[in-house]
Amino acid sequence: xxxxxxxxxxxxxxxxxxxxxxxxxxxxxxxxxxxxxxxxxxxxxxxxxxxxxxxxxxxxxxxxxxxxxxxxxxxxxxxxxxxxxxxxxxxxxxxxxxxxxxxxxxxxxxxxxxxxxxxxxxxxxxxxxxxxxxxxxxxxxxxxxxxxxxxxxxxxxxxxxxxxxxxxxxxxxxxxxxxxxxxxxxxxxxxxxxxxxxxxxxxxxxxxxxxxxxxxxxxxxxxxxxxxxxxxxxxxxxxxxxxxxxxxxxxxxxxxxxxxxxxxxxxxxxxxxxxxxxxxxxxxxxxxxxxxx
Numbered sequence: 001x002x003x004x005x006x007x008x009x010x011x012x013x014x015x016x017x018x019x020x021x022x023x024x025x026x027x028x029x030x031x032x033x034x035x036x037x038x039x040x041x042x043x044x045x046x047x048x049x050x051x052x053x054x055x056x057x058x059x060x061x062x063x064x065x066x067x068x069x070x071x072x073x074x075x076x077x078x079x080x081x082x083x084x085x086x087x088x089x090x091x092x093x094x095x096x097x098x099x100x101x102x103x104x105x106x107x108x109x110x111x112x113x114x115x116x117x118x119x120x121x122x123x124x125x126x127x128x129x130x131x132x133x134x135x136x137x138x139x140x141x142x143x144x145x146x147x148x149x150x151x152x153x154x155x156x157x158x159x160x161x162x163x164x165x166x167x168x169x170x171x172x173x174x175x176x177x178x179x180x181x182x183x184x185x186x187x188x189x190x191x192x193x194x195x196x197x198x199x200x201x202x203x204x205x206x207x208x209x210x211x212x213x214x215x216x217x218x219x220x221x222x223x224x225x226x227x228x229x230x231x232x233x234x235x236x237x238x239x240x241x242x243x244x245x246x247x248x249x250x251x252x253x254x255x256x257x258x259x260x261x262x263x264x265x266x267x268x269x270x271x272x273x274x275x276x277x278x279x280x281x282x283x284x285x286x287x288x289x290x291x292x293x
Contacts, residue, residue, distance in 0.1 A: 044251045045251060045277075048247035048248070048249070048251050048277050049247075049277070049279075051193075051247060051248055052193070052245045052246070052247055052277065052279055055191050055192065055193055055194065055245050056243055056245045056279075056281035058191055059177050059190070059191045059194055059243050059245075060241065060243060060281060060283045062177075062190060062191075063165060063241055063285070064241075064283060064285040066128045066130075066148065066163055066165075067101070067128055067239050067285040067286075067287060068285055068286065068287065068288050068289075069128065069130040069136060069289065070100040070101050070128045070129065070130055070287045070289060070290065071100035071129070071130060071287060071289040071290045072130040072131055072136065072289040073130070073131045073158065073289075074131060074133060074158070099129070099230065099233045099234060100128070100129045100130065100236075100287070100289075100290065101126060101127070101128055101129075101201070101233065101236050101239065101287065102116060102126065102127045102129075102233055103124055103125060103126030103127070103199055103201070103218040104116070104118035104119065104124060104125055104126075104218050104222075105118075105124045105199075105217055105218045105219045106118050106119055106120055106121050106122070106124070107119040107120070107121025107122075107123060107124065107125045107166055107167075108121075108125045108127075108164060108166060111125065111164045111166055111178075111180040111187060112164075112180050112181070112182060112183075112184075112185075112187065113182070114182050116164070118218075118222070121166070121167075123166070123167045123196060123197050124166075124197055124198065124199045124217075124218060125164060125165060125166035125167075126164070126165055126199055126218070126239075127162055127163065127164045127165075128161075128162075128163050128165075129160060129161065129162050129163075130160070130161055130289070131158045131159065131160060131161075132145035132146065132147070132153055132159045132160065132161040133145050133157075133159070137161065138150065140152035144159065145159045145161070146161075147161045147162070147163055147181040147183055148161070148163040148165075148179040148180075148181060148190075149179060149180070149181060149183075149185060149187075149188050151181065151183045151185050152183075153183065154183075161181065162181050162182045163179055163180075163181055164179065164180045164181060165177065165178070165179055166178050166180070166197075167194060167195075167196070167197055168187075168189075170189050170192065172192075174192050174193055174248075175192075175193065175194055175195040175196075175246070176189040176190070176191060176192050176193075176194060177189065177190045177191040177194040177197075177243075178190065192248070193245055193246050193247070193248055194243055194244070194245055195244045195245065195246045195278065196242075196243070196244030196264060196265055196280075197241070197242065197243055197244070197265070198241070198242040198244075198265035198266065199217070199218065199239060199240070199241055199242075200215040200216065200217060200239070200240040200241075201215065201216055201217070201218070201221065201233075201236045201238075201239055201240075202214075202215050202236065202237055202238035202239065202240065202284075203215075203216060203232060203235045203236055203237070204235050204236075204237045205235065206235075209237075209291075210237070210291055212237060212238055215240055216232075221233060236287065236290070237286065237287050237290045237291060238284055238285065238286045238287060239284070239285050239287070240282070240283075240284045241282065241283055241284070241285070242265035242280050242281065242282050243265075243280070243281050244264055244265055244278060244279075244280050244281075245278065245279055245280075245281060246276045246277065246278045247276050247277035247278075249276075250274060250275035250276050251275065251276070251277055252272060252275040252276070252277060253275070260272045260273070260275070262277075262278045262279065262280075263280060264278075264280055265280050265282075267280075
């Protein structure tokens with residue numbers, strides 16, 4: 001019998017098939033890596049924006065609350081104005097001052113001084129004055145009303161809180177929003193990563209005491225002269241604020257991958273060369289106690 005030879009049906013993988021498989025595998029792996037990197041980057045951006053939004057909200061809330069208290073004094077009398085409802089009678093002599101908000105575009109030379117003098121800083125500072133009591137401040141262990149740092153305000157009533165807000169670099173080197181007062185003690189930071197601040201003061205006129213007729217800077221007011229400036233400060237009934245907040249860590253990538261520009265408090269385009277995210281946040285606070293009844 002003649003032997004029959006069987007041709008094998010099993011063969012190896014060709015070089016072309018192997019190359020095609022490798023290419024497909026690389027494409028799949030590359031797509032997965034791009035997705036992971038993109039998700040990681042999006043997560044870092046979301047975390048940075050959440051941190052910035054929270055810092056801005058806390059900072060603006062602190063400033064707005066104090067500004068709304070500017071000029072507050074406890075009622076000294078209830079007087080009838082001819083209507084059915086009585087009106088509260090408040091007097092500026094209760095606080096010992098007619099200027100309940102005062103600021104400098106160049107900061108304060110000494111934010112703890114009894115009499116404030118403008119300094120040479122590149123960011124503004126401002127003071128808010130109001131009568132502190134058990135209802136609008138946290139009482140100390142000795143039962144005294146407190147300032148923005150929690151220090152008890154000494155002396156007999158009325159206790160006047162004079163809170164000063166400004167920017168400075170903290171021990172970590174990060175820019176921070178600070179508070180100080182005329183009470184002996186150190187200044188203290190409130191919020192980190194507040195890199196810039198801009199303040200505009202809404203001024204009324206005697207003919208329209210409840211309407212803001214213009215917004216001006218502290219430099220504009222100081223340029224009026226001492227007498228006119230004091231009268232202008234007494235007419236401030238609202239304050240518009242901007243805080244320039246940056247991310248806690250650098251998250252931007254250079255080389256055209258990310259946009260490095262941002263708008264500052266003056267709506268001027270700036271470049272983030274250090275790769276930190278930055279965003280300007282605005283709000284307006286009315287000085288409720290400066291509104292006439």
